[in-house]
Amino acid sequence: MRQTVIKGGTLYTMKDGQDVFQGEILIEDGKIKKVMERIPEEMISDDARIMDASGLCVMPGLIDAHSHIGMFDFNSETSVDEANEMTDPVTLSIDARYGVNPKAREFKVAYEHGITTMLLTPGSGNVFCGLPFAMKTYGDNAFDMSIKAPCAVKIALGGNPKNTYGDRDQLPMTRMGVAKVLWDTFRKAKTYMEDQENGKNPPYNADMEALCLALKGEIPCKIHCTQYDMLTAIEVAKAFGVRFSLEHAWGATDYIDEIVESGCDVCYGPIATYRCVGERRKIDVEAVKMLDDRGVNVAIITDSPILSEESLYHHIGEAVREGVSQERAMRMVTINPARILGVEERIGTLEEGKDADIILVKGKLGLDTNAKVQCTMIDGNIVYCCL
Amino acid sequence: MYLIKNGRIHIGDGTILDSCDILTKGKKIEKIGREIVCPEAQVIDASGCEVFPGFIDPHCSIGAMGIPSRHLDNQESTGLFTPEMNVKYAMDPDEVNAQEFYKSGITAVGLAPGNGNIMGGQIAVVKTAPQKMSERLVKEKAALKCSVTSAVKNTYGSKNQMPKTRMGIFWSFQEMLRKARTVKIEDREERQEIVSEVFDKMTMPVFCAAETPAEIQGLLHMMKEEKVQASIVDGFGFGDALEEMKRQKTGLILGNVNSCSQIAKYGIDLEKINELVKNGNRVAFTNTCGGFSEGREVFLWSAIEVYRAGVEAEEVVRMMTEHPAEMLGLGDRIGTLKEGKDADISIFTGHPVTTYAAKVKHSIINGEVLY
Numbered sequence: 001m002r003q004t005v006i007k008g009g010t011l012y013t014m015k016d017g018q019d020v021f022q023g024e025i026l027i028e029d030g031k032i033k034k035v036m037e038r039i040p041e042e043m044i045s046d047d048a049r050i051m052d053a054s055g056l057c058v059m060p061g062l063i064d065a066h067s068h069i070g071m072f073d074f075n076s077e078t079s080v081d082e083a084n085e086m087t088d089p090v091t092l093s094i095d096a097r098y099g100v101n102p103k104a105r106e107f108k109v110a111y112e113h114g115i116t117t118m119l120l121t122p123g124s125g126n127v128f129c130g131l132p133f134a135m136k137t138y139g140d141n142a143f144d145m146s147i148k149a150p151c152a153v154k155i156a157l158g159g160n161p162k163n164t165y166g167d168r169d170q171l172p173m174t175r176m177g178v179a180k181v182l183w184d185t186f187r188k189a190k191t192y193m194e195d196q197e198n199g200k201n202p203p204y205n206a207d208m209e210a211l212c213l214a215l216k217g218e219i220p221c222k223i224h225c226t227q228y229d230m231l232t233a234i235e236v237a238k239a240f241g242v243r244f245s246l247e248h249a250w251g252a253t254d255y256i257d258e259i260v261e262s263g264c265d266v267c268y269g270p271i272a273t274y275r276c277v278g279e280r281r282k283i284d285v286e287a288v289k290m291l292d293d294r295g296v297n298v299a300i301i302t303d304s305p306i307l308s309e310e311s312l313y314h315h316i317g318e319a320v321r322e323g324v325s326q327e328r329a330m331r332m333v334t335i336n337p338a339r340i341l342g343v344e345e346r347i348g349t350l351e352e353g354k355d356a357d358i359i360l361v362k363g364k365l366g367l368d369t370n371a372k373v374q375c376t377m378i379d380g381n382i383v384y385c386c387l
Numbered sequence: 388m389y390l391i392k393n394g395r396i397h398i399g400d401g402t403i404l405d406s407c408d409i410l411t412k413g414k415k416i417e418k419i420g421r422e423i424v425c426p427e428a429q430v431i432d433a434s435g436c437e438v439f440p441g442f443i444d445p446h447c448s449i450g451a452m453g454i455p456s457r458h459l460d461n462q463e464s465t466g467l468f469t470p471e472m473n474v475k476y477a478m479d480p481d482e483v484n485a486q487e488f489y490k491s492g493i494t495a496v497g498l499a500p501g502n503g504n505i506m507g508g509q510i511a512v513v514k515t516a517p518q519k520m521s522e523r524l525v526k527e528k529a530a531l532k533c534s535v536t537s538a539v540k541n542t543y544g545s546k547n548q549m550p551k552t553r554m555g556i557f558w559s560f561q562e563m564l565r566k567a568r569t570v571k572i573e574d575r576e577e578r579q580e581i582v583s584e585v586f587d588k589m590t591m592p593v594f595c596a597a598e599t600p601a602e603i604q605g606l607l608h609m610m611k612e613e614k615v616q617a618s619i620v621d622g623f624g625f626g627d628a629l630e631e632m633k634r635q636k637t638g639l640i641l642g643n644v645n646s647c648s649q650i651a652k653y654g655i656d657l658e659k660i661n662e663l664v665k666n667g668n669r670v671a672f673t674n675t676c677g678g679f680s681e682g683r684e685v686f687l688w689s690a691i692e693v694y695r696a697g698v699e700a701e702e703v704v705r706m707m708t709e710h711p712a713e714m715l716g717l718g719d720r721i722g723t724l725k726e727g728k729d730a731d732i733s734i735f736t737g738h739p740v741t742t743y744a745a746k747v748k749h750s751i752i753n754g755e756v757l758y
Contacts, residue, residue, distance in 0.1 A: 074647055074648060074651075074652050075652075079647075105648075105651040105652070105654075106648050106651045108651070109648070109650070109651045271682070271684060272645070272681050272682045272683075272684035272685045272688065273681055273682050274449045274486060274674075274680050274681050274682045275485040275486055275487075275682060276454045276455065276482065276485060277454070277455060278455070283682060304648065305647060305648040305651070306646075306647060307645055307646065307647075307648075308644070308645045308646075308647075308648040308649070308650060308651065309648065309651075310645070310650065310692075311645040311688065314645065314684070314688045314691065314743075316743075317691075317743030318684060318743070320743045320744055321743050321744060321745065321746055322746075366743060367742060367743055367744055368741070368742060368743075369691045369694060369695060369740065369741055369742060369743060370694060370695050370741070372695070
């Protein structure tokens with residue numbers, strides 16, 4: 001593969017402790033080979049493609065840590081729900097890769113707006129919903145686009161599972177019922193894991209196998225919860241010692257101390273829902289500033305296609321409106337979600353050895369409302385360019 | 388009395404006055420000019436701030452839905468035509484208050500019936516400040532809400548009642564108009580009387596929900612000979628009906644484009660709004676998509692999407708202020724900062740169309756400072 005050199009741009013590497021600087025990036029074989037003020041001539045081959053990024057911001061591709069694009073598929077006349085296997089409150093081991101339509105139009109919108117990686121997750125219709133995975137946004141085949149599967153165990157509290165099964169007169173019909181399913185399933189998995197460790201050879205159970213990954217700390221739990229349900233999530237996760245992120249987290253301003261103390265990550269969003277009693281009581285994007293100030297790893301999410309993928313800009317912007325600096329806000333859609341997805345070794349910053357997922361942006365995303373991605377590169381390939 | 392000093396004032400009609408003052412008295416704007424002196428007025432320093440007329444969302448379902456009751460208060464799904472329904476009676480002030488619309492600069496909303504009926508009822512305009520109901524209600528019977536979207540088919544066709552198809556929707560709509568116009572006066576029902584007054588005496592404008600190109604084109608074809616002023620609500624497929632919209636000067640109340648990825652779904656080219664602007668069509672933004680509202684933020688987001696697509700910032704401001712006021716027949720009371728008009732003023736720390744770092748510093752509604 002031809003080398004590419006990006007010159008003349010202002011680099012936002014998103015690397016801890018590194019300030020913005022004028023610099024150059026050398027790309028080779030889909031990876032970032034060098035990031036420095038000036039790439040020495042001898043490193044650049046004669047046929048290298050030189051890209052002029054003068055006047056542009058050069059950043060790692062954006063990451064949306066919570067999406068259902070191609071799973072809630074709005075691309076047919078009637079919308080298709082491939083995200084919710086609502087036949088049992090525990091469908092823990094279903095694999096989101098089988099649910100995605102990789103040709104959904106929204107993926108194109110995503111990479112044209114500089115979003116190069118997403119976490120695709122089953123919906124929230126069950127308490128244990130299934131296994132999310134991380135994928136690049138450009139390609140023809142979800143399995144090829146995938147960069148990590150599974151990334152987490154997706155869990156949902158509150159109204160979604162309650163309404164699914166309550167309507168059928170089945171457990172869980174209440175939030176207490178959701179908590180019971182949560183406790184029971186974790187206990188069962190713990191016993192399963194202990195039996196395995198003690199050589200008791202329990203009969204194979206795909207759901208328990210998947211939850212054991214979380215119990216062993218190999219993957220985190222992504223727990224859909226809002227308002228008071230956050231405390232339930234924290235209590236149960238703590239009891240079983242699993243790593244976890246709170247997903248959506250509306251109302252987090254009421255639970256900042258508990259969240260900080262638990263050491264969890266937070267995927268905040270989407271915002272802009274109407275406010276009403278219950279789960280939608282408080283939609284407080286200012287929470288991301290309070291959490292970030294207290295050292296919590298925070299990502300901003302869209303829940304696309306429920307809200308459009310391009311609304312990620314508005315989401316970053318609303319965080320900025322509430323006082324988050326533009327630079328901190330950009331971390332919430334790059335390196336922070338990369339860590340939550342467990343793929344920070346590959347993406348999330350402009351660093352040597354990482355995937356060449358790079359965007360060139362005119363203006364400042366999250367600040368200038370007309371900031372526009374001019375070029376998107378995924379694995380060193382230019383997938384969108386209007387330069 | 389309040390004296391807003393030294394702001395950059397956006398009148399709402401496209402003009403901007405730099406470092407100018409606004410004096411309010413009671414509920415109204417008393418004076419706009421440079422270096423106004425008024426010792427008895429309380430001064431609000433707006434130096435470095437952008438001052439706008441309160442934004443207006445002409446079509447909003449939240450505030451009339453009555454959540455969490457089992458039946459939405461703005462959906463009288465018992466008849467295809469319920470033009471006599473007055474949203475005023477469905478109003479839930481707490482539901483409006485909970486949205487804190489003024490934090491996004493929105494000071495008035497047109498509460499609207501849903502999309503399930505071909506004629507759902509009459510829109511009422513209210514201020515968004517938690518004030519007395521008598522002061523909040525700006526106008527009832529501001530517009531007749533109609534719909535030709537699939538929501539109508541879902542409401543009635545699913546019960547094997549007409550209309551089950553788009554053909555059925557338009558047939559029913561046209562039959563309603565024909566009957567209302569031909570029935571003997573003494574036999575006329577209340578709803579027929581309202582329809583005839585709206586369509587023949589233009590007692591109020593029509594806001595009609597239409598999303599797809601086919602729905603919009605069908606509506607425009609049906610409205611070709613009608614004189615009533617019409618605006619399309621949602622209108623995601625407007626780009627495929629531009630010429631007819633221009634001919635009829637149809638308004639566009641653009642739906643919440645960020646809801647369920649409408650831009651990707653319809654391949655919307657928002658830049659085409661420039662053609663409507665040049666032609667003098669009115670354009671506004673609604674927080675609804677398919678008849679359902681989302682929170683206050685989406686109003687600004689739609690405005691930003693249109694700006695991003697290449698429409699001038701001050702034209703976008705007009706779509707948030709002057710145009711919706713005129714669509715609702717309230718151009719003489721709200722929508723622009725002019726002497727004698729309601730003192731509905733939003734003071735931002737920046738220009739909310741061009742920068743996200745623009746926060747409402749003060750919101751004034753009916754001359755009262757909310758914060």
